[in-house]
Amino acid sequence: MRSVNNHCDLYDFSIWGNEDVSSGKGAKDENFPVGSLLISRKLRPHVQAYYNFARVIDDIADSEMLSSEEKVKRLNGMQAVLCDDVPAPDRADVQAARYLRNSLLETGVSFDTATDLLIAFRQDAVKNRYETFAELLEYCRYSANPVGHYLLDLHKENADIRPAADALCTSLQILNHLQDCRADLIRLDRCYIPLDMLRAENVDVQAVKDEGTISGLRNVFDYILDYIDDLNREAEQLIRLTSNRRLRMESSVILTLACSLTEHLRKEDPLATRVKLNYKDAIKAVLYACPHILR
Structure with missing residues (x-):
């Protein structure tokens, strides 16, 4: 302690x-x-x-x-x-x-x-800036991954499945950063978008305050979403390996919602509006979780 x-x-x-x-x-x-x-x-x-x-x-x-x-x-x-x-x-x-x-x-x-x-x-x-993606992932190690550890420990799950839970929690955290990137910068002067990625696209961090995403910044968002796709695929192991039926279903719902939000962020502009999940996403998540009832 x-x-x-x-x-x-x-x-x-x-x-x-x-x-x-x-x-x-x-x-x-x-x-x-x-x-x-x-x-x-x-x-x-x-x-x-x-x-x-x-x-x-x-x-x-x-x-x-x-x-x-x-x-x-x-x-x-x-x-x-x-x-x-x-x-x-x-x-x-x-x-x-x-x-x-x-x-x-x-x-x-x-x-x-x-x-x-x-x-x-x-x-x-x-701290209000992150130089590299590695720095951001280290932040997620403390800001997001402990939530998964908590739920696994509470349900007496095997610690071996923590990496899959970490993948899902990190995915959720970065998705939230993308949703709120403009508001975070305007309200708190805080930006989680890695600066080296912005520089590679010749984008100044102040572009995140704009009411629309320029092409270089869109490239950065898409690169991050590609990484989130990888995290979500890794998190699928959590559904397969979780012993507790209720937690397995909960994990399935959350992973499906994470995948849906990733899709929304690819198609919509997080600077123009706060990209959100909708009722159809919720129904889809519940339907995808139903097969895990019988396992």
Whole structure:
């Protein structure tokens, strides 16, 4: 279990500010199902506790009201509450860490599945450009892949299937980056599109703020989507190897939605509008998952 080295400042409640920084987002705002009915009733509260914690720390990292230093302090505070149960304000955002702590202790799931997320969000607080695709993948290692590890551990799945789960989680993360690339740059001056890829197409990062995608930037998007296609194919192993029937169906739904969103992003312009899944995509995902009921 990881800890923050210096907790003395956490007893000064002023580091938390006077309010939380919730975005107001919930499961209904996500591309992919969060704690859906495919997850067993017994495990759903634990998945929700994990999601709530992730939502809170993501909101801290993306806050427009906090400085980088304040974001890091709050994220360190969330880790101290999570790992060491240190005193902190009795507030909804802080309670998310306490609830997850209790959940992880009850289920035996590794605390790393949560503290790794904090590594990524502390990075978001101080880093707003990615030089190479390798840098982006390293970010996804902490920002996305722990979610798959959490679900596998919660369902007592074999750790050998983690690489397939990593492929799916990384795919979902980069798809989200492409969806929100213009908004992220305008609102947070943050760009996850690798700079070396932009330079190779003679595209300045400021082109991501435009209301339409120029040809060079479209080439970059398509190259990234080609890589996502490879990730999605690798993630198919997750459906074959997952033992728990409910988690297998959930994984099938999410993978099908990831493939559908990849197709939308190839055909639509993420700078002109936020490319989204639709009702037909959801029906398709459910139908594709049905054969896994009998396995």
